[in-house]
Structures are given as C-alpha cells and as structure tokens.
Amino acid sequence: MTELKPVPHGLLQAFRAYESALMSDDVAALDALVADSPTTLHGDAAGLLIGHEQIAASHGTRGGAPKRRIVQTHVQVIDEDHALIVAVTELDRGGRGLQTQLWARDPVRIEYGGWQVTAAHVSVPAPAFDSRIWRVVGDPLVSSHTADGALSGETVAVKDLFAVAGFAVGAGSPSWLEQAPVASSHAAAVASLLDAGASVRGIARTEEFAYSLSGLNAHYGAPPNPKAPGRIPGGSSSGPATAVALGQASIGLGTDTGGSIRVPAAYQGLYGIRTSHGAVSREGLLPLAKAFDTVGWMTRSAFLLQAVGDVLLPESPAPVPVEEIHLVPSLVGLAAEDVATAVSEALPEAKPLEWDPARLDEWRQAFITGQAYQAWQAHGAWLETRLDTLGEAVRGRFEMARTVTRAQADEARAVLSQARAEILEVVGDRVLAYPSASTVAPTAADAVGVRDDTLRLTCIAGIAGLPAVSIPVRTPTNLPAGLCLVAAPGRDRDLLALAQRLAE
Known part of the structure; x- marks a missing residue:
C-alpha cells in the first residue's frame, strides 16, 4: 500500500488565505x-490567462468573485514543495463549482510560508x-417558417436596435426600454x-x-471576449459578436456607424462586414446617425459571411474582378506594431498604395462632429431631461452632441464632402487593405x-x-486582430467573394 504523504507545513494556511x-x-x-x-496559468469559462501580469490585471477588474463556501478539500502531495489542491465549492446563488490549484513553495519567500499558486482552473455552474x-x-x-432556405439551420443574435415582432427595442438603455413600444413587425433585415x-x-x-466602440455597457456590463480573455469585446455590436464567438449563435446581426461591426470582429477574431451605405434596408x-448608419453582420467563417450577403444584399449589376489588393502603408502605420505586422504578413504579395491622407485628423474630427449632430437630432428630444440615465462615457458624448450648432454641423459636412471625394477617387476600382482597428x-x-486611433482608420x-x-488575423503573440478590405460603394459582394478566397 502506498503511504499517504503528509500535507506540507503552511499549505492549507496559504490556501485559506487565498x-x-x-x-x-x-x-x-x-x-x-x-x-x-510568465508561465503561471489561470483558466475559467472566460478563457485562459497566461502569466502573472495577465492574471493580476484580471484581479483588478473583476470586482470580486461570486460568494461561496468550501465544502470539500482534497490535497494530493507531490513532494514537500509541490501539491495539488482540488476544492468543491458551494455558491450562495446555488449550485456547486470546482477549483483546482497547483501550489509550489519557494523556500526563499517568507510571506504565506512561501506558497504560491502556479496553475489554477475554476468552474462554476453556467447561468x-x-x-x-x-x-x-x-x-x-423566433422560428423561421422556411425549412429549406439558404440559411436554414443558422441562428441569429440580433443587436438590440432592430425591431423583433413582439418585443421592444431596448437600445442598451433600461430607461429607453421602459417606455419603448412593442414592435408589431420585424425589421427588414430580420x-x-x-x-x-x-x-x-x-x-x-x-x-x-x-454610441461607442468599447462594448462596456454601464448598465448590463461588458460581454466577455472569449478570444482575448480579460480584454474588452468591442462595440457597439458587442452582444452579437460575443454570442457568435462563443458559438451561441452563428450570425451576429448588427450595425456599423463608426466601426461597430469592424472593431468587435477584429477584437474577437470574427469575419464582419459593414455594407455600403443604403445597400441593406x-x-x-x-x-444613431442616419448619414453613416449601415447594417452589418459577423460570422465565424467567410463562407457564412458571404451566404448572409447573398440574402441581404442587392445583386451587383457589374462585378469588378479583383486583380490586386493594395496595402496602404500610411494607414498600416497608424496601428500598433503587432497589429501592423499581422496585417502586413497576411498579405505578403499586396501592392503598396502610396496614399497619405494629410487631413485625416481633420476628417476624423468632422466625422465625430457630424455624427454627434445627427445623434442629438435623433435622440435629443427624449434625452434632454434624461441624460443622467446614461452611463458616464455615453452621457459625455451626448452632452457634447447637444452643444454642436447647425453652423458647426454644416462646416463638418463641407469637410466630409471634400474627404468623400478624395477617398472615392483613391479607391476607384481598387481594393484597399489596412487594419480594422488600431x-x-x-x-x-x-x-x-485607443478610441481616437481606431476612429482614424474606421472613419x-x-x-x-x-x-x-x-478578416481575422493573429498577432505574433496570438491575439486576434482585423485586416480590413474596402472597395467602392456597391462592391459588397466582390469583397465577400474575396474574403472567401483569402480564407481558402
């Protein structure tokens, strides 16, 4: 019979302290x-964190763990300086969880008897x-009544801006939802x-x-980012993005005004499309801002991204063959080094396009001003006495939007008109490539x-x-990023076909 090894001194005291x-x-x-x-591990339903730095950063943002008590503790001693502890936990909210920790003792350390966790895995009942x-x-x-359609078997996470018959549009705001009427019919895209x-x-x-790019809803919390645990999901189509990334839906139906499809797609390793303005009803x-709002969607594959486009997009009257992709070095250079490297390496044979938009910062500011003016026109009457119901970040944007005058909006519109002419001339029949987010x-x-840096690219x-x-790419440290392909208005289907070819 194998003799059980005694529990090393100080281990259980350190476990209780943890x-x-x-x-x-x-x-x-x-x-x-x-x-x-850098080799310390912590895994849970949100993903795997590697290294003390990542784990410590998560400690500072989690706001505490669900309250629980330990109901069983089992120690498997490896040697006098190493042991595995498996604990069964009982949560105050109900249900049981499991916690497995690998402990090691550093004889030089005094605090907690020198014991530290080197690897941990936590499981709790799924909500x-x-x-x-x-x-x-x-x-x-909502079920489809079509059994043999092009998208049969697919499931959709609908961003809470689209009407779904029998439900109100909540717009991410409890106060708006409280007074919103129940929709009698579906939005056209739905x-x-x-x-x-x-x-x-x-x-x-x-x-x-x-009205944001982060995904940090002040009322409901941020959807997790399963592809980059401990990091934000990207917004404002954050819920659909996370639902697709987790496999809880296959299609995330969203909108993109200033990057709200492209940013969460990049952050969560998804395929996503912002359609030509007005291409989808x-x-x-x-x-939010009608001059910029577009319908978009996210998927885990280029094939399904294109299949949704076959349903939602109008037919292309004259498809333009894609002969070359033009990487724009000046725009790639606006991204962080790891993202710039991932984008460049994804297109090693892309032809460089020497276009350096000298007024890009002015364009970005005009875009912000124009978007703000329209956002206040759309929601100002209702928000005038309800700004205090908004989270701090979005409230600040609407407070700024309230101050934009008609003259300032007209000035921004003139700048945007000039910018649009230059962009359309540069794009022409080309496909341009640069990072989806900075x-x-x-x-x-x-x-x-990072908001302003990303807006320079998305605007x-x-x-x-x-x-x-x-299109999803990976950085040298294996984090998701996005390669953005753009073309002239109406060439949505060309881009989807190109994305499919690049994915093969």
Missing part, C-alpha cells in the same frame, strides 16, 4: 499568492443565460433572414444607443486611449459610404 482574499476582493493578497512567473450578452434569448426566440430559413436565437446587448432600425482588444482601463469607410470587410 480563499479569504478572493471573497474579500483583496487584490494585493491575490497578487502575492499567485506565482510571479441560464448571460445577461451581459443577451437581453432576451430563446431556443429559438425578416429577410427569417425568410431565408435562419431563426432568431435572441436579442443581444449593445452599448447605449450604439434600415427599415425597423433605431438610428490595436488588439485593450483592457477596460486602456479602452479610452474612412464611414465618410465615403464604402463597404468594408474585416
């Missing part, structure tokens, strides 16, 4: 109890649905997908009135700092009404 720190959200203690090594991702969900929520055989899985979260869609998904703490398609497809 549990106490977890329940009290003592970040400093948690950081001290996790091994300060019936994640309210950060979904406003309402079904199995399905109806078309249903007619093609897809079912509606549910209505997915958006940021308030779709916006009937039944709550607007960085990989940042942490919530860094999200504000180009918005200003000129261009179709833009985001």
Whole structure:
C-alpha cells in the first residue's frame, strides 16, 4: 500500500488565505499568492490567462468573485514543495463549482510560508443565460417558417436596435426600454433572414444607443471576449459578436456607424462586414446617425459571411474582378506594431498604395462632429431631461452632441464632402487593405486611449459610404486582430467573394 504523504507545513494556511482574499476582493493578497512567473496559468469559462501580469490585471477588474463556501478539500502531495489542491465549492446563488490549484513553495519567500499558486482552473455552474450578452434569448426566440432556405439551420443574435415582432427595442438603455413600444413587425433585415430559413436565437446587448466602440455597457456590463480573455469585446455590436464567438449563435446581426461591426470582429477574431451605405434596408432600425448608419453582420467563417450577403444584399449589376489588393502603408502605420505586422504578413504579395491622407485628423474630427449632430437630432428630444440615465462615457458624448450648432454641423459636412471625394477617387476600382482597428482588444482601463486611433482608420469607410470587410488575423503573440478590405460603394459582394478566397 502506498503511504499517504503528509500535507506540507503552511499549505492549507496559504490556501485559506487565498480563499479569504478572493471573497474579500483583496487584490494585493491575490497578487502575492499567485506565482510571479510568465508561465503561471489561470483558466475559467472566460478563457485562459497566461502569466502573472495577465492574471493580476484580471484581479483588478473583476470586482470580486461570486460568494461561496468550501465544502470539500482534497490535497494530493507531490513532494514537500509541490501539491495539488482540488476544492468543491458551494455558491450562495446555488449550485456547486470546482477549483483546482497547483501550489509550489519557494523556500526563499517568507510571506504565506512561501506558497504560491502556479496553475489554477475554476468552474462554476453556467447561468441560464448571460445577461451581459443577451437581453432576451430563446431556443429559438423566433422560428423561421422556411425549412429549406439558404440559411436554414443558422441562428441569429440580433443587436438590440432592430425591431423583433413582439418585443421592444431596448437600445442598451433600461430607461429607453421602459417606455419603448412593442414592435408589431420585424425589421427588414430580420425578416429577410427569417425568410431565408435562419431563426432568431435572441436579442443581444449593445452599448447605449450604439454610441461607442468599447462594448462596456454601464448598465448590463461588458460581454466577455472569449478570444482575448480579460480584454474588452468591442462595440457597439458587442452582444452579437460575443454570442457568435462563443458559438451561441452563428450570425451576429448588427450595425456599423463608426466601426461597430469592424472593431468587435477584429477584437474577437470574427469575419464582419459593414455594407455600403443604403445597400441593406434600415427599415425597423433605431438610428444613431442616419448619414453613416449601415447594417452589418459577423460570422465565424467567410463562407457564412458571404451566404448572409447573398440574402441581404442587392445583386451587383457589374462585378469588378479583383486583380490586386493594395496595402496602404500610411494607414498600416497608424496601428500598433503587432497589429501592423499581422496585417502586413497576411498579405505578403499586396501592392503598396502610396496614399497619405494629410487631413485625416481633420476628417476624423468632422466625422465625430457630424455624427454627434445627427445623434442629438435623433435622440435629443427624449434625452434632454434624461441624460443622467446614461452611463458616464455615453452621457459625455451626448452632452457634447447637444452643444454642436447647425453652423458647426454644416462646416463638418463641407469637410466630409471634400474627404468623400478624395477617398472615392483613391479607391476607384481598387481594393484597399489596412487594419480594422488600431490595436488588439485593450483592457477596460486602456479602452479610452485607443478610441481616437481606431476612429482614424474606421472613419474612412464611414465618410465615403464604402463597404468594408474585416478578416481575422493573429498577432505574433496570438491575439486576434482585423485586416480590413474596402472597395467602392456597391462592391459588397466582390469583397465577400474575396474574403472567401483569402480564407481558402
């Protein structure tokens, strides 16, 4: 019979200290109890974090773990300096979880007897649905009456801006939802997908009135980013993006005004398209800025992205063969080095296009001003006495929007008109390539700092009404990023076909 090894001195005391720190959200203690090594691991339903730096960053943003108690503890001793602890937990909200930790003792360390966690895996009961991702969900929520359509078997996460018959449009705002009427019919895009055989899985979260690029809804929380744990999902089509990335839906129906399809697609490793302005009907869609709003969608494959386009897009009257893709070095250079490298390496034979839009910062600011003016025209009457119902970031944008005068809007419109002419001339029959977003998904703490850099890239398609497809690429550190392909208005199908060829 194998003799059981005694539990090493101080191990259980360190284990209890970790549990106490977890329940009290003592970040400093948690950081001290996790091994300060680039090989330390922490895995849970949100994904795998590698290295002390990533794990410590998650400690600072999680806001504490669900309250629980330990009901069983099992220790498997490896040697006097290493042991595996498996604990069964019982959550206050109900259900049981499991926590597995590999502990190692550093004899030089004094704190906690030298014991630290070198690897951990946590599992908890899955919620019936994640309210950060979904406003309402079904199995399905709305069925298609077509059994043999082009999209039969596909499921759709509908951004909470589109009308779904029998439900109100919530727009990411509890106050708006409270007074919103129940829709009597589906939005045109929703109806078309249903007619093609897809079912509606549910209505997915958006940021308030779709006025953001981060996905950090102040009321419902940020949907997780399963492709980059601990980082933001990207917005404002964050709910549909996460639903697709998690496999809870196969199609994420969203909108793109200033990048709200391209950014979450890039951050979560998805294919996504912002369609030409006006190419897909916006009937039944709550607007943000009508001159820039477009319908878009995200999928996990280029094949399905194109299949949805076959349903929603008008026929191309005269397809233009794609002979060459033109990489724009000046725009690639606006991205962080890791993203620029991933985009460039994805298109090693792309022909460089020496276009350096000298007034790009002016264009970006004019886009912001024009979008703000239209956003206030769309929602100002209702928000005038309700700005305090908005989260801080979106409230700040609407407060700015309220101050934009008609003269300022006209001035911005003139700048945008000149910008549009230059962009259309440069694009011509070409397909341009550059990053979908300036960085990989940042942490919530860094999200504000990258917004302007990303808008420099995303505003180009918005200003000129261009179709833009985001194709997933990987950085040297294996984080998702996006390669953006743009072409002249109306060439949506050409871009989808090109994306499909690049994916083969």
